[in-house]
Amino acid sequence: MNAAPQSRFAIRKFEIADIADALKIEHQSFPTPWSSAMFVLELSKSASICLAATEDDVLIGYLVAARYAQVWHVMNVSVDPANRRAGIGSSLIHELFRLADGERTHYTLEVRVSNVAAIRMYEQCGFRSAGTRPGYYADNREDALIMWRSTDDNFVPPNATNPTEWKGHR
Ligand SMILES: CC(C)(COP(=O)(O)OP(=O)(O)OC[C@H]1O[C@@H](n2cnc3c(N)ncnc32)[C@H](O)[C@@H]1OP(=O)(O)O)[C@@H](O)C(=O)NCCC(=O)NCCS
Structure with missing residues (x-):
């Protein structure tokens, strides 16, 4: 075998x-x-x-x-x-x-909305999406998904489209 x-x-x-x-x-x-x-x-x-x-x-x-x-x-x-x-x-x-990682450490990134592999990987690592940047990528004007992860349960990303969904989540 x-x-x-x-x-x-x-x-x-x-x-x-x-x-x-x-x-x-x-x-x-x-x-x-x-x-x-x-x-x-x-x-x-x-x-x-x-x-x-x-x-x-x-x-x-x-x-x-x-x-x-x-x-x-x-x-x-x-x-x-x-x-x-x-x-x-x-x-x-x-x-x-x-x-x-510290007590209150925040991480953010942008990823192409079409990049399913990367988005899944980031989600699996604890990142969550918090809105988009329209036309962010110069080559094809593709939107960027903005993702965040924080060690602080009460952290709400500055650009979160649904701020209430963030409270108490990691
Ligand atoms: C995105 C990238 C870095 C992932 O690296 P990787 O070593 O293959 O990722 P991992 O093996 O750690 O995958 C972790 C999880 O991500 C998800 N994932 C990774 N590749 C995937 C794919 N092709 N399709 C769907 N989900 C995928 C899965 O949930 C996977 O877990 P699983 O294998 O247990 O199902 C790699 O595909 C890459 O280099 N892509 C080109 C560069 C890029 O797009 N970088 C990110 C820019 S923001």
């Missing part, structure tokens, strides 16, 4: 040296991929968390988050197409939570 394939990946800090491999994943993942300069900019910020998922020392996924005031913005999460649906994206997000 054949054993099911197992993904044995590790998560570590994303380094400048990872950028070249990340760009290959970017180009397979996004219609408007990040440039090298965008990765360098995020890595240079003192209030950023940049994580790499590797298998046998090969980069197979990454996450970039930056903190503005009290809110962590998840700027980029991407997994190599050959390694998707193996828990890597959600593990990167949970590692961000492990590193950044």
Whole structure:
């Protein structure tokens, strides 16, 4: 009997040296991929968390988050197409939570309304939608879904379309 394939990946800090491999994943993942300069900019910020998922020392996924005031913005999460649906994206997000969660820590992100895979992953990680930004994406004028997660049960996102639905939920 054949054993099911197992993904044995590790998560570590994303380094400048990872950028070249990340760009290959970017180009397979996004219609408007990040440039090298965008990765360098995020890595240079003192209030950023940049994580790499590797298998046998090969980069197979990454996450970039930056903190503005009290809110962590998840700027980029991407997994190599050959390694998707193996828990890597959600593990990167949970590692961000492990590193950044405090008593009142908030996280937000924008995601294309058509990106069902990412929306499901974020929901599974505790994010909830709180409205849209119409025409947010320049390439096709697609709307962005705005999602939030907070460690504070009483937190209500500033742009929540249904503020009362947020109270008491995580
Ligand atoms: C979105 C993305 C990062 C998910 O990474 P991943 O490692 O495949 O995600 P996970 O394996 O951790 O999946 C976690 C959950 O998300 C959901 N999910 C992931 N991919 C899915 C898909 N293709 N269809 C439906 N649900 C999906 C599932 O609920 C999954 O849990 P399950 O496998 O137990 O059912 C990956 O598809 C990707 O890199 N996409 C291109 C880049 C992108 O869109 N990034 C997000 C930009 S905002």
